[in-house]
Amino acid sequence: MKKVLIALDFDPSAQKVAETGFSIAKAMGAKVTLLHVMSDPAYYTLTEHVTIMGFAGHMDTSAVPLEQVDVPEKLSKQFLDKSKLHLGDNDIQTIVKKGDFAESILKVAKDMKIDVIVMGSHSRKWFENTVMGSVTERVLLYTNIPVLIIPTKKHI
Numbered sequence: 001m002k003k004v005l006i007a008l009d010f011d012p013s014a015q016k017v018a019e020t021g022f023s024i025a026k027a028m029g030a031k032v033t034l035l036h037v038m039s040d041p042a043y044y045t046l047t048e049h050v051t052i053m054g055f056a057g058h059m060d061t062s063a064v065p066l067e068q069v070d071v072p073e074k075l076s077k078q079f080l081d082k083s084k085l086h087l088g089d090n091d092i093q094t095i096v097k098k099g100d101f102a103e104s105i106l107k108v109a110k111d112m113k114i115d116v117i118v119m120g121s122h123s124r125k126w127f128e129n130t131v132m133g134s135v136t137e138r139v140l141l142y143t144n145i146p147v148l149i150i151p152t153k154k155h156i
Helices: 014-028 071-087 101-111 126-131 135-142
Strands: 003-007 031-038 049-052 055-058 093-098 116-121 147-151
Touching: 003 014, 003 101, 014 031, 014 071, 014 116, 014 147, 031 071, 031 101, 071 093, 093 101, 101 116, 101 135, 116 135, 135 147
Parallel strands: 003 031, 003 116, 031 093, 116 147
Antiparallel strands: 049 055
């Protein structure tokens, strides 16, 4: 196992996913790639303050002028750069992709000949899982690459 892909989103649980995946990759002596997939522009119109692994800021891009449409991509890149800094390894590669979450994860993993995909499993609403399907489930369904799923559901 020489290449590990860690898929991250802006959920606060991304820190647990990144740290766990990185720790396992380092124990195997593997190279790490952090991936963030941009799918729905509405995802980048959050009004709350987001703080994860040194990335801190408001994600609200709803009032961004059209000439600055690359703002979500810049925020995503900044998030991955801060995550890389938090993990303390300058050799970590970072990638931002646009598109469907599962399809993008699978394409990057295939193109890079990744040995292990690391991702979190969020507990989402019943309706979302039924209608849209879980990203984690879709990745598992369409890959032959081992997938390490980090449970991120908050216990009550």
